[in-house]
Every structure is written in C-alpha cells, then in structure tokens.
Amino acid sequence: MQHFAELFIASVLLAGLYAAMAFGLGLIYGVLRIVNLAHGGVIMAGAYAGWWLYETVGLDPYLSLIPVAAAAFLFGVVIYRLLVRRLPRGAAGGVQSLLLLFGVWLILRNIAYLLFTGNDQTLRTSYSTKALSLANASISVNRVAVFFIALAILLFLHLLLRKTYLGKAIRAVAQNPDSCTLVGIPIERIYALTFGIGTALAAAGGLLGATLFPFSPSFGSAELLKSFVVVVLGGLGSIAGTAIAALILAMVEIFSILIPGFPVYLTAAVGFVLLVLVLVLRPGGLFGQRVLG
Amino acid sequence: MTVSPREPAAAKPRVPRGPVLPWVSRQALVGLVVVVALAAAWPALLHPSAYQKNLVTLTFLYICTALAWNWLGGYLGQVSFGHSAMFGVGGFVSARILLSVHVPFAWAWIGGGIVAGLYALLWGHPTLRLRGPYFSIATIGVGEASRLVFTYWEWFTGGSSGLSLPIESGLKARLYWWGLGLLAIMVCASYALRKSSLGLGLLAIKSDVEAAADVGISPTFYQDLVLFLSGLAVGVTGAFYASYFSYIEPGDMFGFVQSISFVLMSVIGGVGTIVGPVLGAIVFVVLRESLIASYPQLYLGLYGILLVVIILFEPLGLMGLFFRIGKLTGLVRPQVVAKAAPGGTGAVRE
Numbered sequence: 001m002q003h004f005a006e007l008f009i010a011s012v013l014l015a016g017l018y019a020a021m022a023f024g025l026g027l028i029y030g031v032l033r034i035v036n037l038a039h040g041g042v043i044m045a046g047a048y049a050g051w052w053l054y055e056t057v058g059l060d061p062y063l064s065l066i067p068v069a070a071a072a073f074l075f076g077v078v079i080y081r082l083l084v085r086r087l088p089r090g091a092a093g094g095v096q097s098l099l100l101l102f103g104v105w106l107i108l109r110n111i112a113y114l115l116f117t118g119n120d121q122t123l124r125t126s127y128s129t130k131a132l133s134l135a136n137a138s139i140s141v142n143r144v145a146v147f148f149i150a151l152a153i154l155l156f157l158h159l160l161l162r163k164t165y166l167g168k169a170i171r172a173v174a175q176n177p178d179s180c181t182l183v184g185i186p187i188e189r190i191y192a193l194t195f196g197i198g199t200a201l202a203a204a205g206g207l208l209g210a211t212l213f214p215f216s217p218s219f220g221s222a223e224l225l226k227s228f229v230v231v232v233l234g235g236l237g238s239i240a241g242t243a244i245a246a247l248i249l250a251m252v253e254i255f256s257i258l259i260p261g262f263p264v265y266l267t268a269a270v271g272f273v274l275l276v277l278v279l280v281l282r283p284g285g286l287f288g289q290r291v292l293g
Numbered sequence: 294m295t296v297s298p299r300e301p302a303a304a305k306p307r308v309p310r311g312p313v314l315p316w317v318s319r320q321a322l323v324g325l326v327v328v329v330a331l332a333a334a335w336p337a338l339l340h341p342s343a344y345q346k347n348l349v350t351l352t353f354l355y356i357c358t359a360l361a362w363n364w365l366g367g368y369l370g371q372v373s374f375g376h377s378a379m380f381g382v383g384g385f386v387s388a389r390i391l392l393s394v395h396v397p398f399a400w401a402w403i404g405g406g407i408v409a410g411l412y413a414l415l416w417g418h419p420t421l422r423l424r425g426p427y428f429s430i431a432t433i434g435v436g437e438a439s440r441l442v443f444t445y446w447e448w449f450t451g452g453s454s455g456l457s458l459p460i461e462s463g464l465k466a467r468l469y470w471w472g473l474g475l476l477a478i479m480v481c482a483s484y485a486l487r488k489s490s491l492g493l494g495l496l497a498i499k500s501d502v503e504a505a506a507d508v509g510i511s512p513t514f515y516q517d518l519v520l521f522l523s524g525l526a527v528g529v530t531g532a533f534y535a536s537y538f539s540y541i542e543p544g545d546m547f548g549f550v551q552s553i554s555f556v557l558m559s560v561i562g563g564v565g566t567i568v569g570p571v572l573g574a575i576v577f578v579v580l581r582e583s584l585i586a587s588y589p590q591l592y593l594g595l596y597g598i599l600l601v602v603i604i605l606f607e608p609l610g611l612m613g614l615f616f617r618i619g620k621l622t623g624l625v626r627p628q629v630v631a632k633a634a635p636g637g638t639g640a641v642r643e
Binding site for chain 1: 366370372374416419420425426427429430431433434435437438441442444445549553556560564590591592593594595596597598599600601604605608
C-alpha cells in the first residue's frame with residue numbers, strides 16, 4: 001500500500017508536466033487545425049535554453065522559464081508569419097504543414113547537434129538531489145516544483161482563455177474564423193499569437209522536463225508522442241480534460257513497472273499502446289472532442 | 294472525380310492500351326523498358342568502377358523504398374514517419390532466416406518482406422483509422438518504439454553490435470540485377486496500383502473518407518491492404534539492403550534518418566506521382582554522396598531546409614517544377630498535370 005501511494009504521488013507529479021507539454025499542441029491544433037510537428041523540436045530547444053542559461057549565466061532554471069518562454073513565443077510568431085501563413089488552410093494544407101514543420105524540427109535538431117553535440121546533458125542545480133519527506137515517502141523537490149509550476153501555467157491559460165478579450169477571440173476563431181472576420185477580430189494576428197503561445201508552452205514544458213530528465217538533441221520525439229496521446233485522450237482545449245488525460249498517461253507509465261517481468265525498455269512503447277487502446281475503445285477521446293469549450 | 298466501375302478498359306475506348314498491362318499507357322511502358330534496358334546494359338558497356346556500381350545499386354533500393362512509401366503517403370495521403378520500422382524488420386528477419394536455415398537468398402528476402410508487411414498491419418490496423426496528421430504522429434511513435442525494442446532484443450538483432458550475414462561470393466554483383474528487377478516490379482506495381490480500381494479507391498479515401506465509405510469503398514480494408522503492400526515492399530528492400538551490406542545493426546536499420554529519407558525522396562520528386570519518387574531518390578543519393586558526405590554534421594538541417602523550401606515554393610517537388618515549365622512553354626497540357634497527381638499535396642488539386 002505504501003508502495004502504491006508513492007507511485008500514485010509520482011504519477012500525479014509527472015502528470016503536471018505532461019499536461020503543460022500537451023496543452024500547446026492541443027491549442028495550436030484547435031485554433032489553426034495544424035499539428036505542430038515542430039513541437040518536439042521546441043521542447044528540446046527549451047531544455048537546452050534552460051541548461052545553457054544555467055551553465056553560463058547561472059540563472060536558476062525556474063527563473064529562466066520567463067525569458068525562455070518569451071523567446072519561444074517570438075520564435076513561434078516568426079515561424080507562423082514566415083512559413084505557416086503561406087500554406088493553404090484545411091485538408092489541402094494538412095500534409096504540407098506537417099512536412100514543413102517537420103523540416104523546422106529537423107533544422108532545430110541539427111542546430112542543437114552543432115552547438116551542444118549529441119551527448120546527453122543534465123541540468124543539475126544545488127537542490128536537484130534534495131527531497132521532501134512526507135510520511136514515510138520522500139519526494140524530490142524538483143518534481144514538486146515542476147508540478148506546481150505546471151499547474152500555475154495551466155491556471156494562467158485557463159484565465160487567459162476564459163477572462164480576457166484575447167482568450168475569447170482565440171476561442172471564437174477556433175469555432176468559426178469566417179464569422180470572426182465579420183465582427184472585426186484580426187484573425188491573422190490571433191493565429192500568430194496562438195502559434196506563439198503554443199510554442200512558448202512547448203519550450204516551458206521542455207525546460208521543466210530538463211530539470212527532471214537527461215536530454216539530448218533527439219529529446220522531444222517521445223514527448224511529442226506523449227503530448228499527442230494526452231490531446232487525443234483529453235480532447236482539445238479543455239484544461240480539465242488535458243489534466244485527467246495527462247494523469248492517466250502518467251499512471252499507466254509509472255504503474256507499468258508493477259507488472260512482474262515487465263521489461264523497462266518497453267516503457268517507451270507504453271504511450272503508443274495507450275494511444276491504440278484509446279483509438280479502439282474511445283476514438284472520440286474520453287470526453288468527446290470539444291474544441292476549446 | 295469519378296470512381297469508375299471495374300471495367301477500366303471498356304470505359305475509355307479511345308485511349309490506346311497494351312494488351313498485357315491494361316493499366317499502363319504505351320508511352321510509359323516504352324519509357325520503362327528503355328530505362329531498364331539502359332540500366333541493364335550500363336555495367337557491360339561502360340565498365341563502371343565498384344564505387345559507381347555500388348551507388349547505382351543503392352539508388353535502385355532507395356527508389357523502391359520511395360515508391361513504396363508513396364503508395365501510402367501519396368496515393369492514400371497518410372504520411373508515415375515510421376517506415377524504417379518495416380525496413381528494419383525486413384532486414385533482420387531475412388538475416389535471421391539466412392543465419393538459421395540454408396535457403397536461397399530470395400526466399401529469405403520474401404520471408405522478411407512478408408513479416409514486415411504483417412508487422413505494418415499489426416500497428417497500422419488500429420492507427421489507420423486516424424487521418425492525416427494524427428496518423429503521422431502515431432507513426433513517429435511506431436518508429437521510435439520499434440528502434441528501442443529491437444535494439445534491446447539482443448537475442449534477435451544482436452543489439453547495438455548488430456548482426457553479420459552469411460557472405461556469398463558474387464552476391465553484390467548479382468544484387469545489382471536483383472535491385473534492377475525489384476525496381477522494375479515496383480514501378481509497374483505503382484502504375485498498376487494507381488490505375489486499378491484499388492488505386493481509385495485509395496484516391497477516393499484520400500479525398501473524403503466518409504464519401505468513399507458511402508459509395509461502398511471500405512476504408513479499413515483498402516488502407517490495411519495498401520499499408521501491407523507498402524510494408525512488404527519496404528521490408529523486401531530492407532532485406533536486400535541487409536544482404537548487400539552483409540552487416541546490419543538496429544540503430545541504422547530502424548533509425549529515424551531512414552524514415553526521414555523515405556519521406557524526403559518522395560517530397561523532392563513529387564508526392565503522389567510515380568516518376569517523382571524515382572527522380573527524388575536519384576537526387577537524394579547524389580545529394581547525399583556529393584554534399585552530405587563532406588559535411589556529415591549538417592545533414593539533418595539540410596534535409597529540414599529542403600523540406601521547408603520545397604513545401605513553401607513547390608509542394609509537388611521536381612514534378613511540380615516540370616509541370617510549371619511545361620505549362621509556361623505550352624508543352625504539357627493542363628489535363629496531364631491534373632492527372633499526374635490527383636489530390637496531390639495540394640498544388641494541383643482540382
């Protein structure tokens with residue numbers, strides 16, 4: 001039972017990270033109807049940016065979230081303005097945007113190889129090995145911090161989408177872009193901002209992930225798949241759905257080690273198996289595919 | 294677009310058709326025969342060096358993978374970033390067959406291909422109900438998971454140290470002919486697939502899944518079938534590749550780079566066309582040998598830049614460029630363009 005509780009806490013903490021990573025992917029898809037394949041690349045870039053800021057300037061990784069997210073936001077806006085905007089919308093642009101953003105991902109990866117080599121890096125701060133003790137369990141400080149920061153990010157997004165003019169405009173564009181132009185919403189600007197926000201979320205997720213796991217330039221493809229599983233499970237745009245889906249994914253991953261004889265290397269395939277199960281059992285996601293509702 | 298009933302020859306009497314391959318136009322058949330004859334005469338006439346012959350053999354294999362990828366990515370519009378999984382399975386299964394029993398090489402290659410096709414069905418049957426980008430992301434997962442799992446299955450793949458295959462003298466020279474043969478089969482199969490009712494079904498599914506299902510085309514069956522065929526072809530090519538190098542390791546066979554190259558070759562040439570992937574594979578090999586061999590640290594970025602530039606400026610790749618020039622000079626009629634890549638990547642959508 002003790003063991004079970006520890007694993008449960010571990011999955012809840014991990015779920016926060018997954019939810020933060022996934023939300024950006026879901027947001028961009030919900031509004032622009034584009035799957036941002038550069039998501040994995042930006043996750044990787046965020047991890048390296050945090051690591052680099054810590055190694056050179058000594059900036060604490062949690063403080064560097066703000067400059068890294070801001071830079072990623074600008075990067076996202078630029079990518080949208082320069083590249084994505086030029087593609088046709090809808091089904092015809094689907095394959096094109098996929099290949100284009102895949103190309104962006106490859107370029108990001110190559111830059112990371114050139115700058116930082118292909119070796120695994122870890123972000124080690126003075127408190128990386130510290131742990132809180134709760135009852136008999138001990139929990140890494142970093143994991144708790146990541147969880148609460150991810151929670152704060154999600155809460156911020158919820159307020160942004162619900163309470164501000166920008167958020168309402170984003171939701172409106174997701175529902176019907178044509179009507180938005182009629183009531184004077186600058187949809188091109190909303191698209192650019194949404195792309196920027198989604199990219200910033202990916203970078204923030206990558207940075208948070210870097211405080212927990214080692215990373216290399218190929219970091220991000222597993223995270224992209226996990227984000228995708230969360231989006232499919234939880235539906236689009238709903239924070240609660242995303243959170244629950246992230247929790248399910250994290251629990252399945254963590255509890256799979258309880259299965260006797262379960263080989264560790266198969267954890268890589270857990271996300272995929274879960275994806276297939278969802279597709280077979282509930283193709284519409286757990287709560288139906290609501291679009292930013 | 295009309296989906297014709299199953300009497301393609303009778304429906305359009307004015308198009309001249311050869312009696313043997315009713316799907317292939319006469320010009321295309323002549324072109325194919327000429328190209329294959331040239332490739333067959335090349336070693337005897339010009340006495341190429343071992344390096345050149347090696348390069349051409351590899352090009353044959355790459356063309357086959359590009360065409361096989363194109364069946365799924367071009368005809369069906371389901372872009373796979375995980376085709377290295379079947380390439381690797383084909384290679385390793387054939388290697389294991391060759392190492393454990395004494396059978397002719399061809400049997401092992403076919404065996405590897407069939408297992409690869411079945412492997413494709415295993416992950417593809419559930420994921421093919423995803424359309425477009427969703428499917429593509431799932432295939433990234435398939436590729437990564439396959440690479441990890443097969444690297445850890447040391448009893449089967451030899452782990453990171455790889456497997457050495459039995460070596461037979463003269464096999465490399467013979468594989469030139471096998472590769473050429475496979476290439477000819479793949480080109481014919483691509484035409485057959487495109488022009489048959491199966492190909493029309495795929496096109497219908499690509500355009501609109503629900504509408505296709507309404508007129509009696511089972512998306513599940515058609516997609517599974519084409520994925521199996523694509524996996525089979527990629528698997529056989531992987532098996533050839535394994536025998537050709539007589540040494541394979543999972544990091545290379547299942548690598549992300551293999552998957553990218555399959556995508557890239559079709560994109561360079563023109564997704565959804567038949568000549569396109571062939572040209573794309575040739576350009577790809579030339580590019581890799583000339584440019585990337587000198588700057589190995591830049592290849593991922595170069596692939597990325599190529600993808601971005603092609604998609605932005607000419608989504609139909611070299612074929613798009615060809616059609617554009619043809620239209621300007623009036624040499625190519627617009628109908629031909631529309632026919633070459635129906636519902637392609639968007640450039641020539643009706």
